[in-house]
Amino acid sequence: MLKYIIKRLLMLIPVLLGVSIMVFAIMHLFTADPTASILGDYATKDQIDNLRQQLGLNQPLYVQYWDFLKALSHGDLGTSIITQTPIAKDIAVKFPATIELAFTAIIIASVVGITLGILSAINQNKLWDHISMVISLIGISMPTFWLGLLLIIFFAVQLHVLPVSGRIQIGMEPQNITGFYLLDSLITGNMNSFVDALKHIILPSLALSAYSTSVISRMTRSAMIEVLNKEYIRTAKAKGILDKSIIIKHAFRNALIPVVTVIGLQLGGLLGGAVLTETIFAWPGIGSYTIDAILKSDYPVVQSTVILLASTFVIVNLIVDLLYAYLDPRIKYM
Amino acid sequence: MKNILKNKTAVLGLIIILLLIIIAIFGKYITPYNPSIGELSDSFKPPSLTHFFGTDDQGRDIFSRIIDGSRISLKIAIISVSIALTIGTFLGSIAGYYEGILDTIIMRFMDIMLAFPSILLAIALMSALGKGINSAIIAISVVSIPQYARIVKGSVLSTKQNEYVEAAKMVGNSNAAIILKYIIPNTFSPIVVRATIGISEAILDTAALGFLGLGVQPPQAEWGSMLGAGRGYIYNAPHILLFPGIFITITVLAFNLFGDGLRDALDPKFRK
Numbered sequence: 001m002l003k004y005i006i007k008r009l010l011m012l013i014p015v016l017l018g019v020s021i022m023v024f025a026i027m028h029l030f031t032a033d034p035t036a037s038i039l040g041d042y043a044t045k046d047q048i049d050n051l052r053q054q055l056g057l058n059q060p061l062y063v064q065y066w067d068f069l070k071a072l073s074h075g076d077l078g079t080s081i082i083t084q085t086p087i088a089k090d091i092a093v094k095f096p097a098t099i100e101l102a103f104t105a106i107i108i109a110s111v112v113g114i115t116l117g118i119l120s121a122i123n124q125n126k127l128w129d130h131i132s133m134v135i136s137l138i139g140i141s142m143p144t145f146w147l148g149l150l151l152i153i154f155f156a157v158q159l160h161v162l163p164v165s166g167r168i169q170i171g172m173e174p175q176n177i178t179g180f181y182l183l184d185s186l187i188t189g190n191m192n193s194f195v196d197a198l199k200h201i202i203l204p205s206l207a208l209s210a211y212s213t214s215v216i217s218r219m220t221r222s223a224m225i226e227v228l229n230k231e232y233i234r235t236a237k238a239k240g241i242l243d244k245s246i247i248i249k250h251a252f253r254n255a256l257i258p259v260v261t262v263i264g265l266q267l268g269g270l271l272g273g274a275v276l277t278e279t280i281f282a283w284p285g286i287g288s289y290t291i292d293a294i295l296k297s298d299y300p301v302v303q304s305t306v307i308l309l310a311s312t313f314v315i316v317n318l319i320v321d322l323l324y325a326y327l328d329p330r331i332k333y334m
Numbered sequence: 335m336k337n338i339l340k341n342k343t344a345v346l347g348l349i350i351i352l353l354l355i356i357i358a359i360f361g362k363y364i365t366p367y368n369p370s371i372g373e374l375s376d377s378f379k380p381p382s383l384t385h386f387f388g389t390d391d392q393g394r395d396i397f398s399r400i401i402d403g404s405r406i407s408l409k410i411a412i413i414s415v416s417i418a419l420t421i422g423t424f425l426g427s428i429a430g431y432y433e434g435i436l437d438t439i440i441m442r443f444m445d446i447m448l449a450f451p452s453i454l455l456a457i458a459l460m461s462a463l464g465k466g467i468n469s470a471i472i473a474i475s476v477v478s479i480p481q482y483a484r485i486v487k488g489s490v491l492s493t494k495q496n497e498y499v500e501a502a503k504m505v506g507n508s509n510a511a512i513i514l515k516y517i518i519p520n521t522f523s524p525i526v527v528r529a530t531i532g533i534s535e536a537i538l539d540t541a542a543l544g545f546l547g548l549g550v551q552p553p554q555a556e557w558g559s560m561l562g563a564g565r566g567y568i569y570n571a572p573h574i575l576l577f578p579g580i581f582i583t584i585t586v587l588a589f590n591l592f593g594d595g596l597r598d599a600l601d602p603k604f605r606k
Contacts (some may be wrong), residue, residue, distance in 0.1 A: 011354035014337045020448035026458050141534065143541050146561060146579035273453030276542055289456060291546070294461045302458065310449040 005322065012314050019305065019310045020072075024065050028300040033057075034081050034297040056079060068303065078202070078300040080293070087304045090289065094151035095308070096179030097167055097279070098285035104182075104205040104269040109212035110263050116213070117259075119222025124225060132217065139214030145276040148207035157201060163200050172196045204281040212266040218263040223255035230254075239266065257284055257327045264320030270317065272309040338547040339598035344595020350588035358405040366397035370553040378571045389568060391561070396574065399555035400581050410471055410549075412538035419529050427521075429483065430490030438562045441487065442561035444480040448575065452477040453542060470549040474539045478532055485528050489521035496520075517561035521593025523544040523600035530593035532588040541582050557582050568571050 035051045052058050056067065070215070071078060077087040118127040138179070156164040163169075167181060174193040175187035182201065186195035227233065228251050235245060275287035282288070286305055293301035338344050338403035357364070367385075372393030379389040380588060387396035407470070425444070429437040456473040487530035487532065502512050544558025545565075552559065557578040564574030 005407055014442065015445050015449055017373075018442070019449050022446060022450075023458065023498065026462050029462075061602045136588060137590060138583065143538050143545075143558075143561075143579065143586075145542065145545055146575075146582065149561070149565065149575050150579070151569065153575065157569055157572070264456060274455075275451065275453050276545070279546070287454075291457060293453075294457050297461070306450065306454060306458070309451055311455065313451065314449050 004325075008119065008321070009183065010201070012311075012318070015314060016307065016311055020066070020307050022070065023303050023306045024061075026311050027297070028061055028064070029303055030300065033297060036297075038081060058119065068300075072307075077304040080298055080301050082293075082296050082298045082301075087301055090301075091286065091304065092179070094286050096285055098271060098274060099284060100180045100182060100265060100318060101201065101204055101274055101283060102286060103206065104201050105208040105270055105274075106212060106263065106267045107208040108205060109216055110208070113213040113216025114220050116217040118215065118224055118248065120221040121224030122244070125224050129221075133221070136217050139210045140218075142210060142287060143213060144207055145280050147210055148204065148277055148280040151203045151207055153286065162203055164169065165280075167200050167284055168197045169200075204283050207280075208270060208277045212263075212270065215266060216262055218276035220255065220259050224251055225260045227251040227255045254288055257324065260327060261320055261324050264290070264316060264323065266312045268316035268320070295331050338595060340593040340597055342435025343591045344599065345580055347591030347593075347595060351585065351592060354404055354408065354588065357401055361401040362422075363399035364397075365426055367398045367469055369394065369398040369555050371431055378567070378574075380571075388571070388573045390564060390574050391571070396560070396577055399560060400557065400577055403555040403560065403578070404585075406467065406470050406550055406554065407537055407558075407582075408472065408491075410467060410533050411533045412590070413473040414424045414471045414536050415478070415529055415532045418473070418478040418526065418532065419482050421475070422479045423453070423486045423518065423525065425479070426483035426488050428487075430487040431494060431509065431513055431517065437487075440483065447480045450477075452550060453539065456539060456543060457546065457548065460543060461543045465548050465551055467550055470540060470543050473543070474536050477539070478535065479533065482525065482528060485524050486518075486521055489524055490517055493517050494519045500565050512578045523596075527593055527597045529598060530589055530596055534589035534593070537582065537586050537589070 006083050017215040033052075034055070035048050037059070039051060041048055049058075056064055059067075068078070075088070077091070079086050080090065116274075117134045120132045152164055155162045155310045174181055174190050175188050177184045177187055181197035182194060185191070228247075233247060233251055236250065249319075266280055272287075274283075274285060275291055277283065278285045278287040279291060286309060290302060290309070292298075292303065338348075339563040341350060354462040372389060372395065374393050376385075376389050377391050379385050379393075383399065385395050387400065390396055390399070424551050456477050459473040459476060460469050461529060483602040485563035490513075499516055502516050507515070540549060540556070541558030541561070544556045544560075545562040547559065547562055550556035550559050550561070561575055564571070566576075567574055
C-alpha cells in the first residue's frame with residue numbers, strides 16, 4: 001500500500017511540472033504585457049523598460065521559468081505585480097475561504113443527493129422516482145451562476161432574509177485559528193460570528209451544491225438499484241427479512257463504493273470550479289482571486305493559484321483512488 | 335435508431351433540440367423587434383403582451399435577443415464540440431493503436447490538461463487569445479479535447495483486440511486505413527454519447543465566458559452575456575436575469591436528455 005501511494009505521489013510530479021509549464025507559457029507568450037496595466041496608457045518607453053527590468057521580464061523565458069521554479073521550491077510564491085502583496089499571504093487568507101465553501105457544499109450535496117437517490121431506488125419507476133430524477137436533471141442542466149443569481153434575487157433582494165454577498169459582516173471576523181470562519185467562531189464560542197458566517201455561506205454553498213447533488217443522487221440511485229437486484233438481497237427477502245430498513249442498510253453499504261468515488265470527484269471539482277460562484281457572491285476565495293489576476297495579467301498570482309488548484313485537484317483524486325481501493329479489496333494496487 | 339425512438343426521454347430531448355435549431359435558423363424572421371437596437375424610453379419594461387420577456391437596460395426586446403442569441407450559443411457549442419471531437423479522436427486513436435511512447439506522451443499531456451480546472455483554463459486561454467466568438471470556440475474546444483481522447487483511447491484499446499482488425503492487418507491494410515475503416519467506426523457509440531453531453535457542457539461554458547464578459551461582445555446577443563449585463567440590475571429589473579437562464583437550462587437539459595437516451599439505446603449494458 002505504502003509503495004503504491006509513493007509511486008502515485010511521484011507520478012504527480014511530472015503532471016504538476018507540466019501544469020506549471022503550461023500556465024507559464026500561456027501567461028507569458030500570449031497575454032498582454034502586465035506593465036501596461038501597472039503603468040497605464042501614458043507611460044514612457046523608459047518607464048516601461050525599467051519596470052520590465054525590475055520584474056525580470058527582459059530575461060529569456062526559460063531563465064524566468066527556472067527562477068520561478070527555484071523560488072517555488074523554497075516555498076516562495078513571489079509578490080503580486082499589481083498589489084505588491086506577497087502571494088503566499090493572500091493565499092493563506094483566501095484558500096481557507098474556498099475550502100470552507102467547497103466542504104459546506106459537498107456536505108449538503110452528499111446528504112441531499114444520497115437521500116434522494118435511495119428514495120428513488122426503493123421507489124423505482126414510481127412517481128417519487130420520476131420527480132426526483134427530473135429535479136436531478138434540471139440540477140445538472142442549470143448554470144451554477146444563474147442559480148446563484150436566482151437565489152440572491154429571491155432570498156436576499158426580495159425576502160431580505162440572507163445577505164447578498166461576502167463571507168461575513170465587516171468587523172465580525174472570528175479570531176483566526178484555522179482560517180475557517182464557521183469553525184473558528186465555534187472554537188472561540190463566538191456565536192454572533194458563527195450565525196453571521198452561516199448566513200453568508202448558505203446561498204453560495206446551495207448554488208454550488210446543486211450540480212453535485214444531482215450527480216450524487218443519480219449515482220446513488222443506479223448503484224442502489226444494481227445492488228437491490230443482487231441475489232443476496234433477494235435471498236434476504238426470501239428468508240423472510242421483511243424489515244425494509246435492514247435491506248436498505250445492507251444494500252447501501254454495498255452501493256457505497258461508487259457513491260464515495262463520485263463524492264470525492266465532485267469535491268475535487270468544487271475546489272477548483274467554484275470560480276463563478278465565488279465571483280457572483282463576492283466570496284473572497286481562490287477562484288475569484290484567480291479570475292481577477294487573469295484579467296489583470298497578474299501572472300505571478302495566476303501561476304501560483306493555478307498550480308495550487310491543480311495540485312489540490314490531483315491530490316483529492318489520488319485520495320479518492322486510494323479510498324476506492326480501501327473500500328473494495330478486489331482492486332489491487334498496481 | 336429504433337431503440338432511440340422508443341426511449342421517451344430521448345425523443346423529448348430530440349424534439350426540443352430540433353425546435354431550438356429551427357428557432358436558431360429562422361430566428362431572423364420571428365423576432366418581433368431588432369435584437370440589437372432598442373429605444374431608451376422603453377428600458378426596464380417588465381414582461382407584457384408587447385414585450386413577452388420585457389426589455390433590458392437599453393430598451394431592447396429580451397424575447398428577440400434570446401431568439402437571436404440561440405444561434406450564437408448553438409453555433410459555438412456545435413463547432414467547438416466538432417473541433418474537440420476531431421482532435422480528441424485523432425489523439426486518442428493514435429495513443430490507443432500504437433501504445434508505447436506515443437501513448438505516454440499524448441496521455442500525460444491530456445492528464446496535465448485535466449488537472450486544470452477547465453473553466454480557469456478556458457478563461458486563461460480567452461485572456462490570451464482576446465475576447466470574441468472565435469476565441470471562445472478555441473478555448474472551449476481545447477479544454478474538452480482530453481475527454482474525447484480518453485474515451486477514444488479506451489475503446490480503441492478494446493476494439494483492436496478483435497480478430498477482424500488482425501485480419502485487416504494480414505491483408506495488408508496500412509495502419510491509417512485500419513484506424514479509419516475498422517477501428518474508429520467501432521468506437522462510434524461512446525463518442526456520440528459523449529459529444530451530445532459535450533454540447534450541453536459547451537453551452538454552459540459559453541454562457542459562463544459570456545457572463546464574465548469574455549465571450550461574445552455587445553451588441554451581439556448571447557445568453558450568458560445577457561445575464562452578465564443584467565447583473566447590475568438585480569434590484570430594479572430582475573426579469574432581465576430570468577429568461578436567458580431559462581433558455582440556457584432548457585437547451586442544456588434537452589441535450590442531456592438526448593444524451594442519456596442515446597447511451598441507454600446504444601450501450602447494451604443499459605438496455606432493458
